Every structure is written in C-alpha cells, then in structure tokens.
Amino acid sequence: MSHHITEAKELFYSYPDGHRAVNGISFCIHHGESVGIIGANGAGKSTLLMLLNGILTPFQGDVIIGEVKLNKSTLNMIRQRLGMVFQDPDDQLFMTTVYDDVAFGPRNLKIDEPQVERRVLSALEQVGIAHLKDRAPFHLSAGEKRAAAIATVLSMSPDILFLDEPTSSLDPKSRRRLMNILKGFEHTKIITSHDLDMVLELCSRVIVLKNGQVIADGPAKDILTNKKMMEEAGLEVPLSLQKCPVCGKTKPDADFR
C-alpha cells in the first residue's frame, strides 16, 4: 500500500427502507490530499463515509484503498490503515480512561505494551491532551473529547483519516484549536462537514454531493465561491466569503461567479 489512494467506483447504496442514499458515486483521492465532502442534509455524506470504511457494503460498485479492493477478506487489513473520527465523540470513547481509549486500537493489533505506551503518548501529544491521559472521557469538555477521539485513531498510525463533522458542537476557540491540529497532519484527510469555512481553510479539494450523486469535484476555492452551484446543492458560500454585515463589503479575494 505504497500509495494511499482512496477510490470509489460507481458506488450505489440503498437503506432497507428503500431510500437510495448513494447513487453512483465515483472519485479518486490521492496520497496526502485533503478533501472536503459537502452537501445538504441527506445528501449522502455520512453514508459515503460508512461505505469507504466498510461499515456498510455497497449494492454495486467498489471501494479501493491503496490498490486493494475492500471486501470481507481484506476488511481487517484495510481498516488498520484507516482512521475514522465519528461525529459524536461519545460514540468513540468507551473505555474508563483516555489512555485506555487511545490504547484500545493498538492493543487490538497485539502490539507489545511498551510500544502501545509510546503510540498512546505520541497520539495524545499530537492533539495536545497528554495531561488528560488518566482522566475519564466523560469528564472532558466537548473540545477535549474531540481531541481524544482523534487521538484514538492516530494511535493506530493510519494513512487515511476520515472525519465526520469534526467541528460540530465546538466553541470557536476549540474549533480553531482543532483546525490547527488537523492542519499539522500529513495524512490523507477526507472531511465531511457543513462548516464550509473550515473546509475552505483545510481542504484543497471539495466534492459536492446532492441526492447521493457527485455534482461537483474540484479545487476548494473554485467550488466554494461558485454561488450558483452551492445554492443548487442546498448550501451557501462560506461566511468568510460573504458580504460583511456591517460595511457591506466582500473580502477582496472572494470571487463569485
């Protein structure tokens, strides 16, 4: 798996109630790319992430991670290379201490304990919460919980990071801290979010979904400033590129089409 390519080939998925959430999605994300997947509620973002992680199996189409096709026999091997950060950190933190939570993945990989400890401390330091290692996860603030959730996947040394709404329910300061942490990562990052300003700042490429289909895929700046297309997808141009509510001026580098 020298090139951490993430490829979706003609993916189709319907939920048991018949709702078709993903309707023929294809794209290829290369090593080190930072990609934002955006779209209105129900556009298929979370379903797509679950398909890419192998939590859901597509009815049709393939997911290819690092030149290996995702199927039952390759699932465990591929999952060791992926790190998924859930929207609600409480879903991800289930052990009694932050340390044990971060160590959960490496221990499942049967890594020896001194090495587990090194990985845990390094992951906690990367997200800046090494001092919280002995705390119970339910005692942490929302921002600390999010950082701990990210540390739980970093300790697995993944090549590709999937983040589902990473900035939701964070206060502005915690949001900024998290964005700075994510900026420092060299992993391939695939981020679904409604926080378009964060996407603009962190992602070089954006994929826009609507009704389970890709309606745009290209450089973040080109797509996020395309007002017509954003509105068609049920979105808005990022707030930082909109007119100032006080002076009515637009940011000098904003380029609306």
Place this chain on the structure above:
Amino acid sequence: MSNIVNAIYNIRQFDELARQDSFIHRLHPLAKLLATLVYTVVLVSYDKYAIIALLPFLFFPVFVAAAGRIPAGPVLKRLLYVEPMIICVGLLNPLFDRGITIILGHAVSSGWLIFISIVIKGSLAVTSALLLIATTGMDGIALSLRELKVPKIFVLQLMLTYRYISVLLEEAARTLQAYSLRAFDTKGIKRVVWGPLLGQILLRTLDRAQRIYEAMCLRGFMGEYHIGQEPRPKPGDIMYVMGWGTFFAASRAVNLPLWLGNLLTGALK
C-alpha cells in the same frame, strides 16, 4: 429524571473509585476475586439459624473498605437497592417456620432467626461484591474471569452490558428530559405514552450501541478485550488469598464469637 442522572453518576463513581491507588487496588484482580468468591461460598455454607457465628465475616468488608479507602456511602446506597430483594427472599420464613429456639435463655421464633440470618448473609455477600468492583474495576474483573478460563463470550457479555448500561441511561435521561419539558403539571409519565417512550428509548439505544460497536470494529476489535499489561501475581497476592482463606476456614470451623465469649467469661470466673 434526576434519578436517572444520579444513576449515571453512580455508575461512573465506581469507575473512579476503582482508579484510586491503595494496597487493595494494587493487588492482582484474581486475588481479590478469589478472596471474594471464597468469602461468599463460606458465608452461604452456614447453618440457616447462624447469626452470632457470622459476626467475624463483618471483618472482611470493613477491612477492604478501610484499606481501599472506599467511602461507606456509595456502597451502602447500592446495598439498599438490593436489600428489598434480600428481604423478599427471607420474608416467608417467619410465616412458615413457627418453631421456637432458645437463645441466651430467651425464646425466639425460628422463622425470624432464619430471616435475620438470610438478611445478614445476603447483605454481606452483596457488600463484598460491590467492594470488589470498587477496588478492581470491571476491566480487572474481566481479566481475572478470563484467567479462570471463563469463556470469552460470557466475559465480553459482562463487559458490554456494563458499558451499555450508561448508554441506555443517557438515552433515557434525554428522552425523559424532552418529555418533562413539554408535559406541564403532570406527575410522572402518563400511561398512554409509556409505550412510545419506551420504544423510542429502545430504538435510540440500539442505534447508539450500533455506532459504538462500529467504532470498536474500526479500531480492530475482534471480540477480545485487551487491557494492556496483564499483571503477574506476586507473593503478596498469594498471601492475601491464603490469609483470608485461612481466616474464613477458621471462622467456619470454630464459632469465634462464642469461643471468645467463653474465654472471657471463663477468665472472669
């Protein structure tokens, strides 16, 4: 509503107690589990009329609580939750066993004696189990059960049940909060909404449990809980089990309070 929030807090409080550092906390989990198992088995092996002979068995929970710096409040509070069940088990004895037993020259109903004996045995057994959780934690108990070759599936079931209790309680707390904010002037929950409310809580809990399970699988969970460096039993751990084992066996073989009483009265004479 506040009861549920309290329940969540209470579950977590035991996790916190288990993370303290003391002589008892540092013992190998298996040593603590074995001592508690032997204690319970010896306790229930006593004659149904035994009361005075049970007194030395108070020493074990008192010692564990004191040495482990476990406050009495949380343990006694949980004991109170189980107490009605213990009382129910023994309640019919005073009705059916109407015999008379003479104790210290006083006639006492045998049924009541059995009832008191059941309450004491039950309370002591539950207290020792609670102290085991408060000084070892569920992870440690799971580890020792695996060392006793208890099948993986049962241990996992125990661990996940413990994990999901708080998930269920959190969902219930949220649902009830939403209900109480819109149910003005009503005490409790109206019977007509019991069904939808319970269904809602169940569905949401299943959903949440599914997400947690997915998060575990994504981090390589294959049905085995690893808790890191598994501690090796030290001589102190063996001595702990042997020491308590000897004490329990001696208490079972000799009625210590009676023997002490005889010794003292004999000395006085």
